[in-house]
Amino acid sequence: MTGVLLPLLSFFFAASIVSLGWADMLIIVIYFLLVLGIGYYLMHFTKTGDDFFLAGRKMTMWIAGLAFISANLGSLELMGWAASAYQYGILATHWYWIGAIPAMLFLGIIMMPFYYISKTHSVPGYLKLRYGESSRMLAAISFALMTVLMSGVNMFAMALVMKVVIGWDINVSIWVSSITVMVYVVLGGLLSAIFNEVLQFMLIWFGALLVPIIGLVEVGGWSGMVAKIHQNFPAGDYTHLWSTLGHFKDNPMGIQWIGIVFGLGFVVSFGYWTTDFLVVQRVLSAKDLRSAKMAPIIGSAFKMMVPFIVILPGLLGLAVMPGLVGQNQAAMTGAQSYNEILPLMMARYLGPGLLGLGVTALIAGFMSGMAGNVTAFSTVWTYDIYKPLHLAATKREVADAHYVKVGRWATFIGVVISIGTAYLVQSAASIMDYVQALFSFFIAPLFGTVILGMLWKRATASGGFWGLLAGTASSIGMWIWVRIDPSALRIIAGSPDAKAMAEDMYRGLWSWVICVVVTIIVSYSTQPKAEAELVGLVRGCTDLPSEGHLPLVKRPIFWAGLILVAFIILQIIFW
Amino acid sequence: MADEKLKSDSRATDSPERISIWFFIGAVLLVYGIIILIASIPGVSSPEGAQHVMLADLHAGIWWGALLIVLGAVYVAIFRPGRKKD
Known part of the structure; x- marks a missing residue:
């Protein structure tokens, strides 16, 4: 069998890291066959709109929780943060801990009851119920557009990675991976995406876990690694999480604690984890409210452990492979780039078969991320853009099966647009920066709009819409300002020593503040909804089911408390 | 204990005719474990075959392959289709 397989696959492979x-290729081929097989199998269980768009709302807390975290754990996330750990040291861990854990717990305990009880299909759908059609449309169109463009950008970046790492032709990479994702999502909808995400999550862990384990053996444990890093880089501090954040100049990232705590830890993180439908959709698939509350809490426990397979390989790279350079310098000098630190570490430690599993982990990461984008796009397009427009045009309701059909077509078209974006980026790489920036414009203000809507019953429809619009417009305005005049960064971030990494944090913080202030001002000058209309949507107007009758170990708040304690202990250990 | 938790969750929600996702995961871990174990055996008798890998003498492929086989077999056994439910 391998006699046929090797020449066939080697056709697509060239010089690489x-x-x-044979064993590695066999593992990759089995992976592709399995995800397609799961999609085909689950097609028979996907009949209604709820099945296709919300996996029938039957997922257990474990499945919803793992899918929630897996949809975020794309291969660019794996590769990118391993590279950031090499570049900035342990500071990159902030994006996994303070930049995720508090927000995920907040989603589970505070926000999930309103998403779940309102029976919304999506985050824009919640805005429709709370604020009205205009806010829903603004959020839905921006989300749908950005999601599908981001999917294409990620696709191209992934194809580039595959070319460098395993020598896979860019075109083959784009088409094979995206068609695979499209087939299993078209067949089984969110159910298929979620099943595959859980599978992909396990493969990511089993494929990447050996790298830090063997790496720590090589360097003599954590203390040995720290000693080697200090020996290789005596001028910098790469191993402390908080103690170097007193001033922008004291750390390699050029950021200080206010940006990390309020910009990343509050606005950007809460914006992403509580309002980005890509991740929230997984939790909405849970079978009951307790499962929906537990899913992000379970996800947060795993998220807290991800630095072990992502950040630690980057730090180990600083210890055993000093001298890697940035992408531009690598292109000019032919030296190796730290952007490839994760596959370089895989190649260093993983033998036959294990290497295939490691590469499969990267491919699985890419596909879970892409499926997340595509299913979220399909749902928002069908329920929040197509359905209201169709209703307005025809003035009649149509059968559920019609929307399932539209959802399948939306999946197909979403993948086609993604592929188109991937090729567009290939011919004009700077588009990638613009698309990534575009996505960030909407996240922070959307969090302001949603959180005020859930916690403040005085927020009005006009307040919600104008706040969201003002927050988004100000975010775009600040981004353009810094492009035209780079010195503006010192005004936005409050210091001439601020670096690019600080820009996103502070821009997010300011746009959130502007959104909240405008929402409050406009709300006080317009008529609020009657309280009866806010039942199930706003805290204070909604009777939430009591958990008092449950034993302690079954209460989400108990597990959230445990995760929070573990989170605080980790901050102290790595201070 | 975690297995018990997963098992009860899975039974509570998966319709009777649908195969549990944990069965698929168990099956793929089992198959991958076998492949990795077989691919790593030559490295035990002739370590020069894996010289490009650091710490090849740890024979990570052997014990990682074995671990995957054990975990995969346990999951397949617990979540196999048609297993009589309690």
């Missing part, structure tokens, strides 16, 4: 053998 890693060299794959």
Whole structure:
């Protein structure tokens, strides 16, 4: 069998960082066949709109929680943060801990009851119920557009990674991966995406876990690694999480604690984890409210452990492979780039078969991320854009099966647009920066709009719409300002020493503040909804089911408390 | 204990005819474990075959492959289709 397989697959492979053998290729082929097989199998269980768009709302807390975290754990996330750990040291861990854990717990305990009880299909759908059609449309169109463009950008970046790492032709990479994702999502909808995300999550862990384990053996444990890093880089501090954040100049990232705590830890993180439908959709698939509350809490426990397979390989790279350079310098000098630190570490430690599993982990990461984008796009397009427009045009309701059909077509078209974006980015790389920036414009203000809507019953429809619009417009305005005049960053971030990394944090913080202030001002000058209309949507107007009758170990708040304690202990250990 | 938790959750929600996701995961871990174990055996008798890998003498492929086989077999056994439910 391998006699046929090797020449067939080697056709697609050229010179690369890693060299794959028969076992590695067999593992990759089995992976592709399995995800397609799961999609085909689950097609028979996907009949209604709820099945296709919300996996029938039957997922257990474990499945919803793992899918929630897996949809975020794309391969660019794996590769990118391992590279950031090499570049900035342990500071990159902030994006996994303070930049995720508090927000995920907040989603589970505070926000999930309103998303779940309102029976919304999506985050824009919640805005429709709370604020009205205009806010829903603004959020839905921006989300749908950005999601599908981001999917294409990620696709191209992933294809580039595959070319460098395993020598896979860019076109083959784009088409094979995206068609695979499209087939299993079209067949089984969110159910298929979620099943595959859980599978992909396990493969990511089993494929990447050996790298830090063997790496720590090589360097003599954590203390040995720290000693080697200090020896290799005596001028910088790469191993402390908080103690170097007193001033922009004291750390390699050029940021200080206010930006990390309020910009990343509050606005950007809460914006992403509580309002980005890509991740929230997984939780909405839970079978009951307790499962929906537990899913983000379970996800947060795993998220807290992800630095072990992502950040630690980057730090180990600083210890055992000093001298890697940035992408531009690598292109000019031919030296190796730290952007490839994760596959370089895989090639260093993983033998036959294990290397295939490691590469499969990268591919699985890409596909779970893409499926997340595509299913979220399909749902928002169908329920929040197509359905209201169709209703307005025809003035009649149509059968549920019609929307399932539209959802399948939306999946197909979403993938086609993603592929188109991938090729567009290939011919004009700067588009990638613009698309990524575009996505960030909407996240922070959307969090302001949603959180005020859930917690403040005085917020009005006009307040919600104008706040969201003002927050988004100000975010775009600040971004353009810094592009035209780079010195504006010192005004936005409050210091001439601020670096690019600080820009997103502070821009998010300011746009959130502007959104909240405008929402409050406009709300006080317009008529609020009657309280009866806010039942199930706003805290204070909604009777939430009591958990008092449950034993302690079954209460979400108990587990959230435990995760929070573990989170605080980790901050102290790595201070 | 975690297995018990997963098992009860899975039974509570998966319709009787639908195969549990944990069965698929168990099956793929089992198959991958076998492949990795077989691919790593030559490295035990002739370590020079894996010289490009650091710490090849740890024989990570052997014990990682074995671990995957054990975990995969346990999951397949617990979540196999048609297993009589309690």
